[in-house]
Amino acid sequence: EADIYQTPRYLVIGTGKKITLECSQTMGHDKMYWYQQDPGMELHLIHYSYGVNSTEKGDLSSESTVSRIRTEHFPLTLESARPSHTSQYLCASSSLWGAGEQFFGPGTRLTVL
């Protein structure tokens, strides 16, 4: 069973607040990912990392930033949240040399008022 954790699970905040969504995994995976999921279900890759001190932007432009200081930790930060950031954020990880299957955390549902 995948051991990947996200906190908080739900977050309601006001416009302009700075927030950090936490993601941690205990599987020793080198690769980690952040996805944004629309209410219409489609998943969009917004950030990924293939190791410590490496981060890349994904396919969908995002105002969020990420960091990867430790292998197990891949937090996502929004400096100034806006209602357009309201979405579900899913974190995932995978092995560097595996076939590519990613294991997902439970997600953070963010609402910006």
Place this chain on the structure above:
Amino acid sequence: AQKVTQAQTEISVVEKEDVTLDCVYETRDTTYYLFWYKQPPSGELVFLIRRNSFDEQNEISGRYSWNFQKSTSSFNFTITASQVVDSAVYFCALSEAVIKAAGNKLTFGGGTRVLVKP
């Protein structure tokens, strides 16, 4: 560029009916991996299966079965004798098989919502 299409956005069935989810993909790679994920109402994506492009043997796991046809670029998923607990969104995904140090990104389809009514 890779692309995954799940033409069915929503399927509604009555419990015990079979349901088949379609997945069609596009890729220029000669070797690749295909995946199915399940997303129940709780929100997390659960990995169900991975298939290699060079292995077209169909697979059955309990009430789940997968039909991979390279000739038609399809990787369909069938739930036999559906149950209410099968209600979820199901995603098909594709990744290239060449292992890259920079990471192998998954390309997801748009998802199919399955609603199983009692």
